[in-house]
Amino acid sequence: LFDKWLIILSIVMLSLQIGSTVYSSFMAYYLNSVLHLGVGEAGTIASLVSLFALASSPFAGRLFDRYGNKKQLLLASGVLMTIGVGTAFFGSVYSAILAGILIGLAAGTGFTFGFSAARAANRLDQEYETLAVSWVNSISLFGDFAPPLLYSYFVIQYGYSFAWLYMAVLYFLLIIPLLVKKAPKKK
Numbered sequence: 001l002f003d004k005w006l007i008i009l010s011i012v013m014l015s016l017q018i019g020s021t022v023y024s025s026f027m028a029y030y031l032n033s034v035l036h037l038g039v040g041e042a043g044t045i046a047s048l049v050s051l052f053a054l055a056s057s058p059f060a061g062r063l064f065d066r067y068g069n070k071k072q073l074l075l076a077s078g079v080l081m082t083i084g085v086g087t088a089f090f091g092s093v094y095s096a097i098l099a100g101i102l103i104g105l106a107a108g109t110g111f112t113f114g115f116s117a118a119r120a121a122n123r124l125d126q127e128y129e130t131l132a133v134s135w136v137n138s139i140s141l142f143g144d145f146a147p148p149l150l151y152s153y154f155v156i157q158y159g160y161s162f163a164w165l166y167m168a169v170l171y172f173l174l175i176i177p178l179l180v181k182k183a184p185k186k187k
Helices: 004-033 039-046 048-067 069-088 093-121 126-144 147-158 160-178
Strands: none
Touching: 004 039, 004 069, 004 093, 004 126, 004 147, 004 160, 039 048, 039 093, 048 069, 048 093, 048 126, 069 147, 069 160, 093 126, 126 147, 147 160
């Protein structure tokens, strides 16, 4: 469980979880209270994350199967998440829609790549593959708890636009370890 690659995967998965959680938790409220969209429209836009995550996951699985355990796939998802959350900084309905699409694509592909990479990276007996995946998942789920508190703090201190931007910087910082560690070879 303390394999460096699994820890890096966990941090990147945490980043993806933070991005999708913050958008899903706050975008509908932001669109309704700040941009004055109706509740139905705001909720529809906020649900784009789930729609695009659902649509992209099977394609991500096929891509991972075809190209294997390449950290570039996970890195691309992390960068896409960073761009998606950063897009919300522009504070318009159109940037919220684009952010929802990008974050959904990043979440659907990134979670597929990350959990597949965790399974493939297991260095123990095959009976522990699920343990490796559950370890990565447990760390990533921390992204449901802490980020809303941090985002709320940023909103109170700096306003919504800069809160989106600060969170995008946080996501980028969390994917940096992926740049320095080599992915293990397939067994």
